[in-house]
Amino acid sequence: MNYTMQNAVMLVDADNTLWDTDGVFANAQLALLTEIEALSGIKCPEQDRLAYVRRHDQALAAVHHQHLKYPIQMLGSSLLSGLNGQTAEDAATALVNGRATRVSFKTAIVDRAISHYADALGKIPELLPSVIEGLQAAWKRNISIIVLTEGRIEKQRSTIEAHHLGGYFSGVWEVKKDREQFERLCRRFDGALVVVIGDQPDRDIVPAKQAGCMAVLVPSRFRPSWRTEADEQAADFVAENFSIAIKWSIDATDGDYPTRR
Ligand SMILES: [Mg+2]
Structure with a gap:
C-alpha cells in the first residue's frame, strides 16, 4: 500500500532527540x-x-x-x-x-x-543540531508532528516556547512508552503510517515496532547501561541526526511500504 504525506504522522521524542537534555x-x-x-x-x-x-x-x-x-x-x-x-x-x-x-x-x-x-x-536545554532543518522539512510537506514525552509536559512545552518552535508541532502528549500505548496511538491514527523518531531504543524503538509503527533511531550521547545492541537493531533506520531522520521518513512514506497489519 502506498502512503501519502496526508496520512503520515510523526511521533517525536523530546529529550535528547530534539534538544540536549543530556x-x-x-x-x-x-x-x-x-x-x-x-x-x-x-x-x-x-x-x-x-x-x-x-x-x-x-x-x-x-x-x-x-x-x-x-x-x-x-x-x-x-x-x-x-x-x-x-x-x-x-x-x-x-x-x-x-x-x-x-x-x-x-x-x-x-x-x-x-x-x-x-x-x-531546570535550565532550558539547547536544540540539537539540524532539528530546525528537520522540522522545516516536515512543515513544508504538511506532516503532522506530535511530541511524545514520558517526562513532564509543562517542561517540554516551556522548552518549545523558549526556542519558538510552537508552530511546528500539532501537539505535546505525555504517554508511557510501552507497546499498549503505541497500539492505542496507531488506532487513533487509523489508516495513517505512524513513524516514531527517538533516541532510546528501549523506550522509543522496540515498543513502537511491537505496535506496528515505523521507527527511526537517532542515537544520542545518553547511553544508559541497560541499552542493548539488539534493541538498536530493531529500528527501521538509524539516522545520524534529526534532519536525516525526518528526510528518511518522508522518503519512506512516499515509497512503497507494507501495511502495518
Ligand atoms: Mg529521549
Missing part, C-alpha cells in the same frame, strides 16, 4: 559533585568526573522502582557515600533499602547541594 544533566551533575566535594572536604578520586556521577546515577536507577525518576536527594547521598569510600552499587542498594550508612545522613550537606542541583536541572 547536556543539562551533565552540567548539573558535575556541579553537584563539585559542591559535595567542597562541603565534605573530600576530593573525587577519579579523573572522569562525569562518569563517576553517572555510575552513581545508573546504580540508583537500576535498583529504584521509579528507575531514572528516583528522588534526586538520593544522588547527593550516594555521591557523599562514594566520596567516603563506598561503591556506587553498595550506596544505591543501601539507600533504596533504607539502610543508608551514617555518612549519607549528613543531610545538611546533601540538602544544600541538591537545591542547587534542582535549579541547574
Whole structure:
C-alpha cells in the first residue's frame, strides 16, 4: 500500500532527540559533585568526573522502582557515600533499602547541594543540531508532528516556547512508552503510517515496532547501561541526526511500504 504525506504522522521524542537534555544533566551533575566535594572536604578520586556521577546515577536507577525518576536527594547521598569510600552499587542498594550508612545522613550537606542541583536541572536545554532543518522539512510537506514525552509536559512545552518552535508541532502528549500505548496511538491514527523518531531504543524503538509503527533511531550521547545492541537493531533506520531522520521518513512514506497489519 502506498502512503501519502496526508496520512503520515510523526511521533517525536523530546529529550535528547530534539534538544540536549543530556547536556543539562551533565552540567548539573558535575556541579553537584563539585559542591559535595567542597562541603565534605573530600576530593573525587577519579579523573572522569562525569562518569563517576553517572555510575552513581545508573546504580540508583537500576535498583529504584521509579528507575531514572528516583528522588534526586538520593544522588547527593550516594555521591557523599562514594566520596567516603563506598561503591556506587553498595550506596544505591543501601539507600533504596533504607539502610543508608551514617555518612549519607549528613543531610545538611546533601540538602544544600541538591537545591542547587534542582535549579541547574531546570535550565532550558539547547536544540540539537539540524532539528530546525528537520522540522522545516516536515512543515513544508504538511506532516503532522506530535511530541511524545514520558517526562513532564509543562517542561517540554516551556522548552518549545523558549526556542519558538510552537508552530511546528500539532501537539505535546505525555504517554508511557510501552507497546499498549503505541497500539492505542496507531488506532487513533487509523489508516495513517505512524513513524516514531527517538533516541532510546528501549523506550522509543522496540515498543513502537511491537505496535506496528515505523521507527527511526537517532542515537544520542545518553547511553544508559541497560541499552542493548539488539534493541538498536530493531529500528527501521538509524539516522545520524534529526534532519536525516525526518528526510528518511518522508522518503519512506512516499515509497512503497507494507501495511502495518
Ligand atoms: Mg529521549
